[in-house]
Amino acid sequence: METVAQLGRCHSMSDEQTTENLEAAPGETVSFPFDRMTVEQFRTRFPRARWSDTRKAWFVPGKTAARRVGRWLAELEAEADAFADAKGRDAFEFDPIESCYLALGKGGFLIRTPYSRTVIDELREIPYSRWDRDQKIWHVPYRSYQELRSHWPAIEEAARRNEPEERRRRAEARKGSEEEAKSKRRSAERKRRRYPLASDDLPPLDRVVGIQYGLVIFTEITGELVDPEAMAEFYRGVTEDHVWGLWRKPRLDELVRTWPAKVAHAEGAEWWQPTIEELRPIRRAARRGEDRKLRNNGAP
Amino acid sequence: MADDSTVTIRASFSTREAADLAVEHLVQQQGVSRPDIFVQSATAENTSGSRASGGDASHADGTRHDGALDGDIEVSVDIAADQIAAVQRISGMSGR
Numbered sequence: 257m258e259t260v261a262q263l264g265r266c267h268s269m270s271d272e273q274t275t276e277n278l279e280a281a282p283g284e285t286v287s288f289p290f291d292r293m294t295v296e297q298f299r300t301r302f303p304r305a306r307w308s309d310t311r312k313a314w315f316v317p318g319k320t321a322a323r324r325v326g327r328w329l330a331e332l333e334a335e336a337d338a339f340a341d342a343k344g345r346d347a348f349e350f351d352p353i354e355s356c357y358l359a360l361g362k363g364g365f366l367i368r369t370p371y372s373r374t375v376i377d378e379l380r381e382i383p384y385s386r387w388d389r390d391q392k393i394w395h396v397p398y399r400s401y402q403e404l405r406s407h408w409p410a411i412e413e414a415a416r417r418n419e420p421e422e423r424r425r426r427a428e429a430r431k432g433s434e435e436e437a438k439s440k441r442r443s444a445e446r447k448r449r450r451y452p453l454a455s456d457d458l459p460p461l462d463r464v465v466g467i468q469y470g471l472v473i474f475t476e477i478t479g480e481l482v483d484p485e486a487m488a489e490f491y492r493g494v495t496e497d498h499v500w501g502l503w504r505k506p507r508l509d510e511l512v513r514t515w516p517a518k519v520a521h522a523e524g525a526e527w528w529q530p531t532i533e534e535l536r537p538i539r540r541a542a543r544r545g546e547d548r549k550l551r552n553n554g555a556p
Numbered sequence: 557m558a559d560d561s562t563v564t565i566r567a568s569f570s571t572r573e574a575a576d577l578a579v580e581h582l583v584q585q586q587g588v589s590r591p592d593i594f595v596q597s598a599t600a601e602n603t604s605g606s607r608a609s610g611g612d613a614s615h616a617d618g619t620r621h622d623g624a625l626d627g628d629i630e631v632s633v634d635i636a637a638d639q640i641a642a643v644q645r646i647s648g649m650s651g652r
Contacts, residue, residue, distance in 0.1 A: 508591065516596045532594050532632070539591040 344398035369415035571609035
């Protein structure tokens with residue numbers, strides 16, 4: 257650090273005189289975390305580089321400076337990645353995860369589990385995790401081992417719960433039970449794509465709003481009154497003043513046009529303007545759906 | 557997928573025009589996917605910016621101030637970490 261500080265001071269004297277020249281001269285400004293080794297490497301690679309106190313950054317003169325600096329930064333990043341991977345690999349050897357869902361690959365961990373939404377969400381939380389669509393496997397680099405370790409109990413549990421035999425066993429146990437009948441009724445009600453709305457608080461039509469089924473667009477308010485008793489099983493707080501609204505799922509372009517609300521909706525609201533946190537995953541899912549559609553239609 | 561190497565960059569703009577321009581730059585110059593860009597009010601109020609612009613500013617009877625001028629417009633974008641520098645070059649975009 258001392259060397260860095262000295263280097264900075266050395267150049268500050270000439271810097272004041274040349275600030276204006278720097279603004280006009282062709283070149284690239286670059287800043288990076290200060291450590292002695294990096295600065296020495298940088299000075300060797302770019303002997304004409306000058307420190308700018310006003311910019312708190314280095315200035316590399318020359319028309320091709322941007323390209324050369326970019327290349328150097330990429331090399332630096334690759335070196336850092338290699339070190340982090342080695343560290344992660346060591347951590348794994350010292351305290352390994354033993355699981356039938358995890359294998360070691362050339363550049364990191366290979367994870368294959370039965371399909372589970374929880375597994376996907378957990379793995380997406382891990383830095384640099386990547387889904388390989390062709391091999392149907394998740395890749396996690398060694399450098400992300402600590403994060404993988406902390407998420408692993410949830411991943412393992414969800415994977416086991418979603419094993420085909422385990423799912424079959426649960427389905428068998430549910431068969432003929434009140435729980436199954438209730439679930440079927442709920443599912444049938446949802447498929448009707450209707451929703452009870454307080455007649456004095458109707459949502460705007462053709463706008464994306466949140467309801468208990470997720471983000472939807474209301475297409476019509478039928479005016480037909482809701483039977484509160486019959487619907488109590490599916491919807492909370494339904495009164496005689498509720499009427500039916502018909503909804504559909506929003507398309508990607510409609511989700512993109514939606515302005516998120518800055519504040520979360522009030523507890524117990526029947527419909528609301530979605531927040532950015534609600535919109536983000538839905539937009540991503542819609543985009544994946546559009547991409548899939550394009551691929552299936554033979555687009556490149 | 558590497559969702560976690562994603563960062564959110566935000567910027568506030570005083571007019572809808574400036575916010576739209578930033579969105580266009582992000583999509584057309586930086587190749588950011590439009591679904592990853594969010595435009596919203598910077599405050600809890602509904603707003604069309606903190607000052608009149610576009611048709612309201614160049615109105616025949618002088619600038620109109622009857623629009624919802626209740627605060628800035630915030631543009632936020634989810635990008636990969638290696639796009640930060642490029643996106644920050646767009647006027648006013650900074651990481652948070």
